Amino acid sequence: MTDQPAAPKKTCSHLSSCELFPKFAMKAALKVWQSYYCEAQFESCARYKLALEGRPVPQTLLPNGKELAPQLIPWLGMKAREA
Amino acid sequence: MSAASYWPWWAGAAALGAITVGFWIAVRRPLGVTGVLARFVNLREEVEAERKDAALSDEAALTAALVAATRESFGDAMPPSLTPLPMPAVRLTGTRPRLAAHALFLGGIVAGGLASRLLRGGLAAGSGPGDAYARIVCGDWRACAVLLLGGALVGFGTTLAGGCSSGHGLFGCARLQPGSLVATASFFGAAVGVSLVLKGGL
Amino acid sequence: MARAPFLRFGLFGLALGFVLSEAGFSDYAELHRMFTFQDLRLLATFAGAVAVAMAGFALLCRGDVLPGRPIHRGTVPGGVLFGIGWALCGACPAIALVQLGEGRGPALASAAGIGGGIWAAQLLRRRWRWDAGSCG
Numbered sequence: 344m345t346d347q348p349a350a351p352k353k354t355c356s357h358l359s360s361c362e363l364f365p366k367f368a369m370k371a372a373l374k375v376w377q378s379y380y381c382e383a384q385f386e387s388c389a390r391y392k393l394a395l396e397g398r399p400v401p402q403t404l405l406p407n408g409k410e411l412a413p414q415l416i417p418w419l420g421m422k423a424r425e426a
Numbered sequence: 427m428s429a430a431s432y433w434p435w436w437a438g439a440a441a442l443g444a445i446t447v448g449f450w451i452a453v454r455r456p457l458g459v460t461g462v463l464a465r466f467v468n469l470r471e472e473v474e475a476e477r478k479d480a481a482l483s484d485e486a487a488l489t490a491a492l493v494a495a496t497r498e499s500f501g502d503a504m505p506p507s508l509t510p511l512p513m514p515a516v517r518l519t520g521t522r523p524r525l526a527a528h529a530l531f532l533g534g535i536v537a538g539g540l541a542s543r544l545l546r547g548g549l550a551a552g553s554g555p556g557d558a559y560a561r562i563v564c565g566d567w568r569a570c571a572v573l574l575l576g577g578a579l580v581g582f583g584t585t586l587a588g589g590c591s592s593g594h595g596l597f598g599c600a601r602l603q604p605g606s607l608v609a610t611a612s613f614f615g616a617a618v619g620v621s622l623v624l625k626g627g628l
Numbered sequence: 629m630a631r632a633p634f635l636r637f638g639l640f641g642l643a644l645g646f647v648l649s650e651a652g653f654s655d656y657a658e659l660h661r662m663f664t665f666q667d668l669r670l671l672a673t674f675a676g677a678v679a680v681a682m683a684g685f686a687l688l689c690r691g692d693v694l695p696g697r698p699i700h701r702g703t704v705p706g707g708v709l710f711g712i713g714w715a716l717c718g719a720c721p722a723i724a725l726v727q728l729g730e731g732r733g734p735a736l737a738s739a740a741g742i743g744g745g746i747w748a749a750q751l752l753r754r755r756w757r758w759d760a761g762s763c764g
Contacts, residue, residue: 375496398754399472400475403478442680446684453637535729536728538644543730576712583745585753587705604697619711620716
């Protein structure tokens with residue numbers, strides 16, 4: 344069993360269990376979340392804060408505290424074609 | 427049930443070891459009971475989270491929604507440096523299982539105990555922790571109080587430590603995870619200590 | 629996990645409960661003998677299981693990576709409290725469930741206690757937040 348390699352700067356310790364991180368890392372358009380939160384202000388990440396309290400973290404919770412599903416479901420039709 | 431009829435150590439060891447590894451291979455989750463039980467204690471929040479997850483279970487939809495949310499939150503501004511973080515080594519832990527699946531897991535454990543009894547010819551109904559318990563700890567109604575207290579300590583402690591004898595003891599130690607090794611040493615040491623005190627008489 | 633793995637969870641639960649019962653982990657007297665080193669059978673079972681699992685992982689799960697489980701604020705205090713409780717009531721969460729399946733009435737008290745303890749710990753965790761190493 345191996346642990347992930349230590350990153351040079353202070354990064355969020357939950358990277359390998361976060362359901363959103365792999366998505367941020369994979370798509371160029373989403374990397375901004377990673378640089379803003381995961382590798383910098385992870386303590387202000389809403390997901391991290393929930394995890395500290397031992398609460399379940401839904402996939403739809405964005406680091407800035409907004410929820411994915413409710414606001415965007417009508418958009419999905421358009422954006423899916425654009426993206 | 428006489429002590430003589432329990433499985434020899436190597437049989438139990440082989441079976442439990444196989445279950446620990448088999449579970450990981452089958453469902454990609456660490457074997458553990460405390461975390462599962464804890465979900466049902468925190469049921470309202472768990473149901474809420476599961477409801478939200480179900481709304482965006484389609485991979486493509488999730489990605490599209492993320493892209494849209496990115497534009498909404500950050501506009502088109504891109505921060506100057508975008509050095510990508512190293513992707514954590516392939517994440518093989520599955521997403522949090524459905525509550526129903528976990529309920530079946532817990533139910534299965536109960537059923538397993540039942541099955542063992544039935545195969546041996548009868549429920550242990552009415553038999554408590556036994557005469558040994560009455561001798562070592564206490565009998566009658568006070569035993570109930572001690573069981574409640576002991577149980578509370580168990581529930582409280584396992585939740586704080588993040589695992590129990592299966593989660594930390596079996597799975598975590600087999601994977602040599604530091605938190606599990608320390609937790610196991612802690613709970614084992616404490617259990618031995620208290621047991622020796624009880625045996626020696628208070 | 630593709631297609632709800634209900635069957636797998638149920639079967640593994642069944643297997644776990646069955647083996648724990650057959651091995652004698654749900655018998656208070658047996659456990660007490662293990663904790664006081666009067667009878668090493670259960671101890672050998674436990675240690676042996678860890679060894680078998682270790683070998684199994686090494687052989688079959690080469691390269692699998694898990695989110696780390698570091699030592700955190702709750703590790704030692706939680707472990708110690710758990711151990712004390714285990715010695716007192718003879719049950720860890722899994723064993724309490726096995727005992728219920730076996731029909732041991734007093735296990736209801738242990739189980740109720742465990743439920744209450746979990747609830748209290750969850751409340752505590754919300755006041756005193758700390759990083760336990762992973763998300764959910």
